Amino acid sequence: MKFIKPILVLFTFALALIFITACGSSKTSSSGSKARTIEEIKKSGELRIAVFGDKKPFGYVDNDGSYQGYDIELGNQLAKDLGVKPKYVSVDAANRAEYLISNKVDITLANFTVTDERKKQVDFALPYMKVSLGVVSPKDKVITDVKQLEGNLDRNQGNYC
Numbered sequence: 001m002k003f004i005k006p007i008l009v010l011f012t013f014a015l016a017l018i019f020i021t022a023c024g025s026s027k028t029s030s031s032g033s034k035a036r037t038i039e040e041i042k043k044s045g046e047l048r049i050a051v052f053g054d055k056k057p058f059g060y061v062d063n064d065g066s067y068q069g070y071d072i073e074l075g076n077q078l079a080k081d082l083g084v085k086p087k088y089v090s091v092d093a094a095n096r097a098e099y100l101i102s103n104k105v106d107i108t109l110a111n112f113t114v115t116d117e118r119k120k121q122v123d124f125a126l127p128y129m130k131v132s133l134g135v136v137s138p139k140d141k142v143i144t145d146v147k148q149l150e151g152n153l154d155r156n157q158g159n160y161c
Helices: 004-023 038-044 070-082 096-101
Strands: 046-051 059-061 085-090 107-109
Touching: 038 046, 038 070, 046 070, 046 096, 059 070, 070 085, 070 107, 096 107
Parallel strands: 046 085, 046 107
Antiparallel strands: none
């Protein structure tokens, strides 16, 4: 257990370098905005981070109006490693790329899957998390075929039940 914290710190630092390297290339986007360099971020004293505000446990705003979640913890560590403060900017799936392209944020930590189309617009770091989806059922009603789900869609919730 005593090795976990140093490994986590080293891993987080490596991620910070990967994320900032992706942001530090100073590319000019199609909108004419130029990504800030690491030096510019440090000089400003803040790292602008796009996050979701409603996606527990990844990024959300709690009852006190504070950002919380896994992406927030990672953002806090990235900012700390750079010696700056994090500034969180709430985004949704439709505008997270545009915020990055238009230089409203320096990095995005908001469930951003790599696609060929997105690779044309933004740079991606190595993933820091892999999310898998699956079907969960009671032990006595194991789902073995997708056909077993037919007719079980809760149309009000959009979920299978």
